[in-house]
Amino acid sequence: MLNKLITYQRLLLNSTPPFSSTLPSFFNVILYCLAFSMIVFMNISLFFGNTASSNTFLPFTLPIISIWMINRTLHGDHRLFETVPVSRKYVVLNIFLLSLVMTFIMYVLIFTFGAALIGIMIGIVYLTESKGVNLLSDESSLQQVINTTKGDVLMLCILLIILFAGIAIVLIRNKKLRNTSFAGLTVIGYGLLFFLKLNMPISPITGKVEFLQSFSIMPQSNIILLSVAIATVLISITSVFIGYKFYVRK
Amino acid sequence: MSNKALEINNLDSQIGNFSLSGINFSIEKGTIMGFIGKNGSGKTTLIKTILNMIQSTSGEILFNGTPMFGNEEEVKANIGVVFDSLIYPLNFKPTKIKRMICPFYKTFDDKKFSDFMKRFELDPNKKLSTYSKGMQMKFGVVMALCHNPELIILDEPTAGLDPISRADVIDLLLDLMQNEERSILFSTHITSDLEKIADYITMIDNGKIVFSKVKDEMLDTYMLAHIEKEIMTDDIKSKLIGLKETTFGYQGLCTNNFNIKEIVGIKTTRPTLEDIMVYMDTKK
Numbered sequence: 110m111l112n113k114l115i116t117y118q119r120l121l122l123n124s125t126p127p128f129s130s131t132l133p134s135f136f137n138v139i140l141y142c143l144a145f146s147m148i149v150f151m152n153i154s155l156f157f158g159n160t161a162s163s164n165t166f167l168p169f170t171l172p173i174i175s176i177w178m179i180n181r182t183l184h185g186d187h188r189l190f191e192t193v194p195v196s197r198k199y200v201v202l203n204i205f206l207l208s209l210v211m212t213f214i215m216y217v218l219i220f221t222f223g224a225a226l227i228g229i230m231i232g233i234v235y236l237t238e239s240k241g242v243n244l245l246s247d248e249s250s251l252q253q254v255i256n257t258t259k260g261d262v263l264m265l266c267i268l269l270i271i272l273f274a275g276i277a278i279v280l281i282r283n284k285k286l287r288n289t290s291f292a293g294l295t296v297i298g299y300g301l302l303f304f305l306k307l308n309m310p311i312s313p314i315t316g317k318v319e320f321l322q323s324f325s326i327m328p329q330s331n332i333i334l335l336s337v338a339i340a341t342v343l344i345s346i347t348s349v350f351i352g353y354k355f356y357v358r359k
Numbered sequence: 360m361s362n363k364a365l366e367i368n369n370l371d372s373q374i375g376n377f378s379l380s381g382i383n384f385s386i387e388k389g390t391i392m393g394f395i396g397k398n399g400s401g402k403t404t405l406i407k408t409i410l411n412m413i414q415s416t417s418g419e420i421l422f423n424g425t426p427m428f429g430n431e432e433e434v435k436a437n438i439g440v441v442f443d444s445l446i447y448p449l450n451f452k453p454t455k456i457k458r459m460i461c462p463f464y465k466t467f468d469d470k471k472f473s474d475f476m477k478r479f480e481l482d483p484n485k486k487l488s489t490y491s492k493g494m495q496m497k498f499g500v501v502m503a504l505c506h507n508p509e510l511i512i513l514d515e516p517t518a519g520l521d522p523i524s525r526a527d528v529i530d531l532l533l534d535l536m537q538n539e540e541r542s543i544l545f546s547t548h549i550t551s552d553l554e555k556i557a558d559y560i561t562m563i564d565n566g567k568i569v570f571s572k573v574k575d576e577m578l579d580t581y582m583l584a585h586i587e588k589e590i591m592t593d594d595i596k597s598k599l600i601g602l603k604e605t606t607f608g609y610q611g612l613c614t615n616n617f618n619i620k621e622i623v624g625i626k627t628t629r630p631t632l633e634d635i636m637v638y639m640d641t642k643k
Binding site: 112113116117119120121187188191192193194195196197282329 | 362410412414431432433436440442444446447448451459460462463464491511
């Protein structure tokens with residue numbers, strides 16, 4: 110059972126069609142540039158401040174990349190994963206699982222390479238600077254974790270909502286409806302997060318609204334977090350159900 | 360259990376501006392159905408609709424009397440498919456692909472895999488990217504056959520193969536037909552392949568089935584008429600299905616009902632599938 114699940118995940122991961130050797134049309138290039146600019150703009154406008162970290166923009170960017178890749182797989186010409194004898198319910202559940210697996214793999218890869226890169230850079234600086242490097246004390250690191258825990262949980266919820274709602278949309282067969290739904294999800298999601306940011310207090314450390322820190326010191330943060338957590342569970346379950354209906358529809 | 364390996368009733372499907380409409384045909388168990396039609400006529404679209412990779416808007420597709428919808432596990436376990444291009448990741452070795460695919464088939468035969476790989480002279484430890492197009496196609500055929508499917512669907516499997524490899528694939532298919540329960544839907548442009556092995560021929564054009572008949576019966580239905588220029592009349596022209604002017608006169612396809620043989624200056628020969636395909640198209 111578990112072996113079959115792992116094999117099917119591998120099959121899905123390897124069903125991503127290769128990039129076409131032909132150049133995309135001018136319209137598509139414009140479209141890709143526009144989408145990329147929008148993601149960058151949304152990340153900057155929502156999360157970037159003095160203390161913007163990978164914890165803020167990764168929950169936004171990685172699921173989008175996962176959804177885009179799964180969209181290519183699912184609507185590609187040859188779908189290897191659909192040729193093997195498994196039920197459509199099994200396919201749908203595995204596609205949702207794949208989005209989590211892909212995001213996790215990318216997260217691990219980024220952090221591994223990021224940590225390695227930072228390690229190398231610190232090593233070089235340490236070796237070249239005669240005074241050495243002042244590393245943060247354990248206490249201050251712990252403080253940083255405690256300060257943004259609520260924000261991190263919020264980010265995790267946002268990541269799950271983007272993934273589950275996004276995959277449900279990917280399963281829509283009609284391209285126009287699919288793209289419209291993506292646009293709708295983006296506008297609603299961005300609108301809600303921007304509204305949340307507008308109501309956030311200024312961080313006492315930087316004197317600016319810093320998404321994670323400001324959310325953590327927000328008086329209503331517990332209620333918001335609870336609501337978002339409940340919404341995440343509901344949206345995830347509903348997305349799987351709706352996605353199943355879209356995919357299985359005769 | 361049905362005696363039909365595949366049965367398609369009133370199937371309609373739409374993809375972009377192209378549509379399949381009113382598709383009706385069936386494949387009897389133990390037979391090979393040749394599927395012909397020019398580029399863009401709807402062969403691949405129909406195959407993908409049969410496999411539920413393109414959604415049908417109406418109609419019914421039954422595999423051995425069972426619909427695909429709701430029975431994917433059972434139905435797909437008994438189907439082997441070869442697409443017009445390789446669907447497997449090119450950076451993988453065949454042995455790795457086999458390990459990835461075989462857990463899904465209870466009837467996957469490792470020995471058969473090795474035998475077929477040897478027969479087609481394919482190295483299982485070389486990446487697919489190092490294979491030629493023909494070798495990749497042969498590997499696709501190997502993977503489609505290793506789980507002993509009852510219905511084999513082939514979409515241009517011999518395209519890109521040299522004559523020797525093509526003959527090898529055809530021989531392999533004929534060997535497989537020793538099992539009387541097995542059936543094949545063989546889509547191809549190379550009609551000479553079908554003349555060797557097909558029992559039935561179905562022709563599709565512009566998303567509609569032109570005919571679906573027993574091959575020999577169909578070849579007997581038509582005649583290829585070679586007509587001298589001097590004797591050509593409007594009456595003869597009206598009875599021909601497609602007409603071509605040659606240096607010696609005219610050439611056209613006609614049915615056996617037309618008693619053309621008795622007219623002086625007209626010679627008739629048995630048409631090939633290619634002749635029928637070409638003249639059916641010129642008719643338009």
